[in-house]
Amino acid sequence: MTEVTGLLLERVDTLIRIQALQAVAHLGTKTEKIMFLSEAGLQPKEIASIVGGKPATVSQCIYEQKKKASAK
Helix, strand or coil, rough: CCCHHHHHHHHHHHHHHHHHHHHCCCCCCCHHHHHHHHCCCCCCHHHHHHHCHHHHHHHHHHHHHHHHHCCC
């Protein structure tokens, strides 16, 4: 990977984070934000860096919410 490509990827990553933050700003709880981003296709590591926290905690939250939804 060239230096320019690496720089472009960093910029795109920053733009994605900004868009994700704007997309979840209206949601009330961290769980709602996590589930929204998960349903949008982001991975737990990416979600954790956006909403704050650890990827394992995000994964657990997603698991618990999916479990609750399937029990209904």
